[in-house]
Structures are given as structure tokens and as C-alpha cells.
Amino acid sequence: MKTPGEINRKIRDGTAVVIPADEFKRRLRDGEEFTAEEVDIVTCATFGVMSGTYAVLSIPVAPPGTFRRAVSCTLNGVPAFPGPCPNERLGLIDCIVYGTAHRDGRYGGGHLFADLAAGREIHCEAFADGQTHSATITLDDCPAARLHTTRSAFRNYTAFLAEEEGVTPTIFSVTGLHGPCREISVSGCGEINPVENDPSLRSLGPGTPIHLNGADGIILGEGTRSTPQRPNLACSADMKGMDPLMMGGFTTSEGPECLTSVAAAVPVLDDASLQALLIRDGDIPLPIAGIEERKPRGSADYGAVWQGTDRAVRHHPDSCISCSPCHARILCPAAAIREDLTIDRKLCLACGTCQSACEAGVYRIRLGALAYNEQQIPITLRQSERTRAERLCRRLAQRIQEGTFLLKEGT
Numbered sequence: 001m002k003t004p005g006e007i008n009r010k011i012r013d014g015t016a017v018v019i020p021a022d023e024f025k026r027r028l029r030d031g032e033e034f035t036a037e038e039v040d041i042v043t044c045a046t047f048g049v050m051s052g053t054y055a056v057l058s059i060p061v062a063p064p065g066t067f068r069r070a071v072s073c074t075l076n077g078v079p080a081f082p083g084p085c086p087n088e089r090l091g092l093i094d095c096i097v098y099g100t101a102h103r104d105g106r107y108g109g110g111h112l113f114a115d116l117a118a119g120r121e122i123h124c125e126a127f128a129d130g131q132t133h134s135a136t137i138t139l140d141d142c143p144a145a146r147l148h149t150t151r152s153a154f155r156n157y158t159a160f161l162a163e164e165e166g167v168t169p170t171i172f173s174v175t176g177l178h179g180p181c182r183e184i185s186v187s188g189c190g191e192i193n194p195v196e197n198d199p200s201l202r203s204l205g206p207g208t209p210i211h212l213n214g215a216d217g218i219i220l221g222e223g224t225r226s227t228p229q230r231p232n233l234a235c236s237a238d239m240k241g242m243d244p245l246m247m248g249g250f251t252t253s254e255g256p257e258c259l260t261s262v263a264a265a266v267p268v269l270d271d272a273s274l275q276a277l278l279i280r281d282g283d284i285p286l287p288i289a290g291i292e293e294r295k296p297r298g299s300a301d302y303g304a305v306w307q308g309t310d311r312a313v314r315h316h317p318d319s320c321i322s323c324s325p326c327h328a329r330i331l332c333p334a335a336a337i338r339e340d341l342t343i344d345r346k347l348c349l350a351c352g353t354c355q356s357a358c359e360a361g362v363y364r365i366r367l368g369a370l371a372y373n374e375q376q377i378p379i380t381l382r383q384s385e386r387t388r389a390e391r392l393c394r395r396l397a398q399r400i401q402e403g404t405f406l407l408k409e410g411t
Helices: 005-013 021-029 109-117 271-277 327-331 355-358 385-400
Strands: 018-019 041-049 055-058 071-076 078-082 092-098 122-128 130-136 144-152 160-161 166-168 177-179 183-186 209-212 215-222 233-238 248-252 255-267 286-290 296-301 369-372 375-382
Touching: 005 055, 018 071, 018 385, 021 041, 021 385, 041 385, 055 130, 071 092, 078 109, 092 122, 109 122, 109 160, 109 248, 109 255, 144 255, 183 369, 209 233, 209 385, 233 255, 255 271, 255 385, 286 369, 296 369, 327 355, 355 375
Parallel strands: 018 041, 160 286, 183 375
Antiparallel strands: 041 255, 055 092, 055 144, 071 078, 071 122, 078 092, 122 130, 144 233, 160 183, 166 177, 209 215, 209 255, 215 233, 248 255, 286 296, 369 375
């Protein structure tokens, strides 16, 4: 059995064997076998909609003495909650912003967090002493800015469909789920998700270093709604240093949601930890539930989601019939379709919304289908992106190989 301290010594002297999860799983499929002695760390990650994300910000709004204490405030129109510290007469507001709070149907907390991380100017308004005080700030102006997740990186998620006739608005659909059983929505990065590769949270415990939205952070413990069967993590990191392309907003039929990413190093300590890392998409259950009652009524697996499907949207401009307005562009939950109807690949999540919205077939992607009640129900929305998660696996592996990211030692 190896210890984290022994692996850290190998990291420092440049001899640690570190493999990104996507490469590790590919090599397993190619028939390669591993022993616990041959591998030290597998870097894992997940990226997608994670509602339980919020930020705690300290914002300078006015010179000291301008007002006594703020009772409300907004950032780019997104409501924030001042407190708990009153910061009396300091002109400073400590506030909490939920990732799911929103200004309107297209801009919410997740968009705001990405704008802050990108260094963009943010318009703040605070109501205090019967007056409104305004300021324009950037993340660098904030004495403190920290992002937290109440629950993230679930071991596996649930696929949702509408069993009733009509359209059911839900956070799991951009347009509302069409029923009965006409389409299905999925979430989760399957075999490369950190918790899927350490389901007992043996190494992913409180104080474990991680990357949250690309920045150095820690695991606080298990998140809300965590169970032994479907554990998840609560995490925290300073927003300064986060990658705006590894976070953001995602528009649904029930308003904006928050995109969050988590990457972690899973050490190979012994045969038991290696055995957990051998999990592959086809081994991971994906319960299927009706959105109306949220009770599982069937089950598939992540192999149907991520094996033999497309990772990117194909663009066929010759098929365009010049609809006005362009429904694909309007509905894109990541605002990834430009005015000229080309795709901004830096923003595109390959979620599939544009394919469903465009009757002319300008945007095409194979998302697969799930078996349910002797039917093959087409997947029309993926709320997680595997490509970006794989990129995070490789980034973290590079940090470890450079000797700038170490495992937690001790209890």
C-alpha cells in the first residue's frame, strides 16, 4: 500500500506516474492492464449544470461614511443578499449571490460569476438609508470573492422525461420537456467524474485539494443530498484565478442555471483504489424518472450517453433556410451561436439544443437514446460536457507533473 506522502515525494522528484482519466479509460478499452504499483494518480473531472453554487463577495460600493448599512443590492441586475456582517458606514457590502439567481430569463448568477472571472466590469447598485448607491467594479476591486458549492459532482445523476401529454417546464430542459415520453434529458460526465472513481470518498474527503472552475480549491465535505449510494461534494475556492470558460450560465425553461466544474486527483493507494478506477461508462447506472414526480421508473447506463455519440455539433450552413428569427440562436443555452450563425466553439457545450430547434438541419449532433418501456427515447439535451471535463483532467495532470499540485497528507 502507498501513502499520499510517498506519492507526494514522487511528485517532487518527478517520478510520479499520473494519467488523465480519459486516457486511462481509453487504455483500459484497448485492453491494457494496470497494477497499483504502476500508477500513482488518475486525474478526474466533471463539468456541467450544478445548481448548488453560490458566491460570497465583498464589494466596495461607496466611500466610507456614505451610508450606514445596505438592505439590498444587485450585481449586473442579479439580486444579492447583503450580510451577515453589516459593515456599518464602511461603504463596503458583504453579500451572497446564488448561482441560480437571475436578472431575467437569459442572465443569472452563473453568467455573473464567469464575467467576474473574466475581469469584466460589473455594475453594482445598493439600496441603503433610503437611497440607491451605484458603482462599477471588477473582481480585482473585491477584497474577498469566494465560490462555494453546496452539492456538486454527484456520483451519477437521473435522466428525466415527461410522461404526461404537453410541455413541462423544468430546469432539465431549455424549452420544456415534451411528452408523453418524446425526449429525455441527461446530466453527468460518467466514467471521468471524480466521485465515480472514488465512490467511498476515501481520498475525496474534507481538506482535499481540487480545482474548482480551474482554480485551486478544497473539498469541504459531503454536499447536501449526498447518500452512500449517490455521494456528492461540497467545495470552495477563491474566484481569483478561475477560468471563465470552465464555468458560466446555462439558460433553461425555468430560468438561468449555473455551470460549474470540479477536477480532482484520485491516488492509487492499493488494489481497492485501483479497482474503483476501472469503472467505465457502461458500468454506471443512469436512473430514468418522470419529471412530474421525480421517481425512478427505469434505468439505463452512461454508455448510451458517451459511447458512440458525438462530442461536437456539426455545422451545415448550406442547409439554412434563413428563418427569422433563428430559433437555434435564440434558444442556445450557452449563447454559442454567433450573429452569422456560426458556432463559437469556446462557448458551445454540445448540448444538442440547436439540433432540436433547427428544422432545416443546419446543426447536427448524435446524442444517442435511452431504452425505456420497450422504447428508444432520444436524448435531446446533455447538461454536462465531457470534452471540457477531459481538458480539466489533462490540466490537473500537468500541474501535478510540474510539481505544483500535491495530495493531501494525514487526516
